[in-house]
Amino acid sequence: MLQAPTGLGKNIPLSKENAVMKKRNANLFFVVGILLIVSYYAILFVYPLLVAMVRSFYNWNPLKGTEDYTGAANYIDIMKNPLFYVSLKNTLIFTALAVTGRVFLSLLIALGLVSITRGRDFLRSTYFLPVIMPIVAVSIIWLWVYHPRSGLLNMFLDGFGIGKQLFLKSPDQALYSVVAMVIWKDVGYSVIIFTAGLLGVPQSLKEAAWIDGASRWQTFRAVVFPSIIPTFTFVLITAMIGYFQSFVEIFILTGGGPGTATYVLSFLIFHQAFKVFDFGYASALSVILFTLITIITVIQLKVLQKGNEE
């Protein structure tokens, strides 16, 4: 077999056999790779995506064995379903609050981190801890942090003389409680990205602004922020796409309740698909979710690009 090519490029033993071998190998390597991705994406991405879109026009229930074309019936049913609007509203509130809270907090924390030197690495890796934790485990911990009787938070509130709160058991507080937990869990991720972005802003630019007499806030607005806009865009859009699909935290913390207070689109899809087994209806819902995410992503990109050009 082949030896390790020592002294790369120096000796060129191009016997005919070698040349043929080289070519065949190159082809085999290439063909195997292309075959792998073409078959993978065809079977496990393109096909399911098409099935979801086509079958959203079907009465498709694998338990009952139905597979009948029903036109836009699923979509019409969705539009008539009050729970869809509740879930849509909750999804939008949840996403907007989680994205805003996380981006604002992480930017603030990152600005703090880049202005210190001692302990920066330690603090940063501490903030990152919840990010890597299994969402199931984190949700179970917070189930108990929010426990109405014996929870950690109520223990603190008691200490300050504030009455006990119901949190997840209250229709008014449940959604915000879930938002608070996901911000707690995810903030460290964007802290790292923002810190890296902020450290990439050339010191000379900031100094120039200070020499010109700009205040901290002015420097941030005119110099620092514009140079981290790509980072900002990345954090904003990935956070949004993620939160639009949040499922496990709702599943463990509230199960959509109390009542329908924390029903979000992904939970509705899950429920329709795997509890009711109305695959057609659930597919139509998932197509709507996908469309929504795409529209909002495109709008955000457009707005941020415009902001970048100005």
Added chain:
Amino acid sequence: MKQHKSGQRILTILIYAGLILVAFITLVPFIWLIASTFKTNHEIVGVPATFFPRTFTLEHYGYIINTFHILRYFFNSLFLAVVKTAVGVYTSLYIGYLFAKFEFRFKNLMYGLIVFTMTVPALVTMIPTYNMANQVNLIDSWWAIIIPTIVLSFGIFMMRLYITKAIPTALLEAAQIDGAGQFFIFHRIVAPLSVNMVSALSIYVFLGSWNDFLWPYLVLNTQRKFPLSVALSMLNGQNNTNYGGLFVATLLTIVPILIVYWIFQRRFIEGVAMTGIK
């Protein structure tokens, strides 16, 4: 000038205070969890709530290890994570290399499609994929969990970026002229030179697998095959009143992650920072 300096000092103190407060809020729930694993069930739901255990017990650890058989789920998770990481990282490196250093027809179109897959919610393809798994009799099989992750869009994306930047094409051409075949070049030159990215990606794929919940939850029915996350949610759901046991199981799900994090901390942070800046 002096005033300016003391103002600066106060600001620094405030920043430290804020940052330490955030670190405190981050850590307290974990510390409370650890402390609570040693409490009796009576104390856990008791009023007033306690932070540190008043009476110290190890019974929950005994229950979770001997009766709940947490080690079985632990090894299920470990096996799945190792297999998925090995396969997924290998194919990512392979395909990433193809896209970084080869020219072929429809390359940009295919790459665009791969990037596009990352923006499609998993829930959209999940229902048809579940149906497919059902048709080929893979429900309740680990194959249904492994097969969908043999190719990773995110991994391909990261590897292509890395290889494009880190490995000079001239080096590969020189090896080719020396008569090295593509498989040789890939395994002996591209792979060793990508070791940084391979380890960063491995950590993420491993974690992703360890933390994965919804798909294994849907696909598996037999309790003995559950990974930790699914077993944990079952323990939480089944009208469980053994709260201490639940806490121990939660803690033991987290601990392996903590250990991995402790060892690879730097790689973790660099990996995330890399994805963000580009």
